[in-house]
Amino acid sequence: MDREERIKQHYLKVRQSIRKRRPKFIRQESWRYKRIKPNWRKPKGIDNKIREKRKGRIKMPDIGYRTPKKVRGFHPCGKKEVLVFNEKELDKIDPKREVVRIGGKVGVLKRIKILEKARDLDIKVLNPAKAEIREEELMELLEMEEEIEEE
Secondary structure, X not given: OOHHHHHHHHHHHHHHHHHHHOOOOOOOOOOOOOOOOOOOOOOOOOOOOOOOOOOOOXXXXXXXXXXXXXXXXXXXXXXXXXXXXXXXXXXHOXXXXXEEEEOOOOOHHHHXXXXXXXXXXXXXXXXXXXXXXXXXXXXXXXXXXXXXXXX
């Protein structure tokens, strides 16, 4: 392992420990009222105890909770995550440094094509499930059609 790789692995561990210590940032009074969702909103009142960061109150997001810049946006495996929507975008990917996530709006047939090309190029795909299930179903249908034709 070269020096850069060791540094990256170190920062990935640091990021993991920061994430463990980071509190859940929830909106004030969201536990009290159903109509208030727990999604964080910054308190802006002049006498607000959370805004003043008083002891014993819920925590506010702060720059100290941020992950190291060198590993921001990296997948836990240590590679950069790239969002892909078609086969042509796979040509730009470096399998040693990047992994692929197929876009959520991509249909199943295009997913299958992307998966096949990714296998050929030896690129790791993070979310292949839908396409793999569909591929199995298509193979079963083809086999059933062949059996019907034989009879």
